[in-house]
Amino acid sequence: MNKITMELNADELILLALKEDITFGDISSDAVLPNACRGSVELIAKQDGVIAGLKVFARVFELLDKEIEIEFMVSDGDLVKSGQKLAMLRGDLHSLLSGERTALNYLQHMSGIATYTRSIVEILEGSDIKLLDTRKTTPCNRIFEKYAVKVGGGNNHRFNLSDGVMLKDNHIAAAGGIKNAVKMARNTVSFVRKIEIEAENLDMVREAIEAGADIIMLDNMDYETMKEALKIIDGKAETECSGNITAENVAKLADLGVNYISSGAITHSAPILDISMKNMHSEEICKV
Numbered sequence: 001m002n003k004i005t006m007e008l009n010a011d012e013l014i015l016l017a018l019k020e021d022i023t024f025g026d027i028s029s030d031a032v033l034p035n036a037c038r039g040s041v042e043l044i045a046k047q048d049g050v051i052a053g054l055k056v057f058a059r060v061f062e063l064l065d066k067e068i069e070i071e072f073m074v075s076d077g078d079l080v081k082s083g084q085k086l087a088m089l090r091g092d093l094h095s096l097l098s099g100e101r102t103a104l105n106y107l108q109h110m111s112g113i114a115t116y117t118r119s120i121v122e123i124l125e126g127s128d129i130k131l132l133d134t135r136k137t138t139p140c141n142r143i144f145e146k147y148a149v150k151v152g153g154g155n156n157h158r159f160n161l162s163d164g165v166m167l168k169d170n171h172i173a174a175a176g177g178i179k180n181a182v183k184m185a186r187n188t189v190s191f192v193r194k195i196e197i198e199a200e201n202l203d204m205v206r207e208a209i210e211a212g213a214d215i216i217m218l219d220n221m222d223y224e225t226m227k228e229a230l231k232i233i234d235g236k237a238e239t240e241c242s243g244n245i246t247a248e249n250v251a252k253l254a255d256l257g258v259n260y261i262s263s264g265a266i267t268h269s270a271p272i273l274d275i276s277m278k279n280m281h282s283e284e285i286c287k288v
Contacts, residue, residue, distance in 0.1 A: 001055050001147050009143055014059055016140070017102050026098040033094045037286035041096055043087035045080040046274035050118045052076050052151035053110030054087075056144060060103035065095035076151050077114070086275070093282065100277050108272040109141075110148035116270035117152025119247050120263065127254045129261055132157040132240070136264035145267045157262055165189055166217075168198045178204060182211035196240070205229045209236050217262075219243055223252060230257055 001010065045051075054076050061068040068091035074080055089096055120131055131154040137145045146156050158164035167181045175181035178197055185195050196215035197208040202225065208216045209232070216233060218226045220243035233239055240260040241253060246269070253261060 001143075005143070006055065006059060010056065010059065011063065013140055013143070014056070014063060014102075014106075017105070018060065018064065018099070021102050022098060026094070029094045029097040033097070033286060035286070037093050037282055038091065038284055039093040039096070039280060039282040040088060040090045041277045041280040042085055043089065044276050044278045045084045045086055046082055046276055048079070048081050049111055049115035049273040050152055051078050051080050051086065051107075051111050051273075052114035052148040053107045053144065056110065057103045057107040060106065061089070061091075061095065061099045064099045065092055067091050068095055068099075089277070090283075093280065093286070096277070096280070104275060104277065106144060108275050109270075110144055110151075111273035111275065113145055113148035113267055113270045114152035115273050116247065117149050117154040117266045120250050120266065121153035123247065123251050124254055124261070129254065129256075129258060130155045131266070132260050132262040133267055134242075134262050134264040135160065136268045138268075149266055152266075154266060155260075164196070165193050166196045166198065169200065172197075178207040178213075179211045182208075182213055186212075194238075199229070201225075202229055202232065205232050209233060213237050215240060217242055218258070223256070226256060226258070 051074055054072055058070050061070065068089060070087055070089050072087045074086050080086060117131065124131060133146055133149040133154060133156055135158070142159070146159065150156060158166065165185050167185065172178050172181050175184055182195055182197065194214035196217060197211070197213040198217045198219045199205045199208050200219050205216060215238040218229050218239065218241045221229065221241070226241055230239060238260070239258040240262055241256065241258045242262040245253070245261055245263040246265045250261065
């Protein structure tokens with residue numbers, strides 16, 4: 001995540017997370033550390049996985065205390081092992097304690113998404129299929145979750161409703177059918193935008209082709225129906241399949257021949273990667 005993205009988009013969200021956790025102060029740390037006291041703490045992986053979100057982790061502490069120093073031993077995208085030391089943090093112990101939970105929440109969640117994404121990407125290895133995320137993200141965490149998908153080797157679908165035209169069942173119903181929905185979209189949006197149609201059956205696939213859709217999503221179809229749909233499409237549009245796709249069932253789709261597979265599970269169902277801040281030491285006598 002680059003500096004501009006961090007400062008323009010992520011900082012506000014990180015500050016909200018800090019305010020949620022601290023509110024009127026950190027009374028536990030206030031109690032044991034009423035005065036500034038410099039020390040250090042290690043960042044330790046407690047599970048094997050893919051690390052993601054190190055800059056976000058660091059930014060939490062930067063926004064709390066610009067004097068905190070962090071030395072990372074790994075980079076985003078690296079495979080880490082249980083017990084591996086990932087970073088050393090130095091600075092005021094009060095700041096380190098106050099930022100610990102928020103920083104770890106981001107790092108654990110993002111690393112969990114990257115790890116789960118990588119597991120699916122590895123299953124699809126050898127095919128030409130690209131794994132996509134969806135908008136099924138945690139509110140106000142999309143920027144972090146979609147970044148983690150990329151670190152894990154996946155690809156981002158549209159970021160939000162302003163980012164692309166996807167006409168789903170309710171759009172089609174509101175427009176009175178696929179043909180009219182595509183026509184209205186062509187007359188309204190910029191020529192640089194592709195139009196994707198969500199198709200739930202073969203009749204909808206045929207109508208989407210006739211309407212000139214750029215991408216056809218095969219939504220919640222069984223394997224044989226998707227194979228038939230691809231024969232009908234025959235390269236006239238890009239193809240995406242979607243619908244409850246997880247690491248447990250994606251393998252059977254690897255030889256399907258679609259361009260894209262989208263999975264909401266990689267953001268909404270990825271378990272965290274267990275990571276902790278451990279071995280805190282004071283580098284001076286802390287005055288009470």
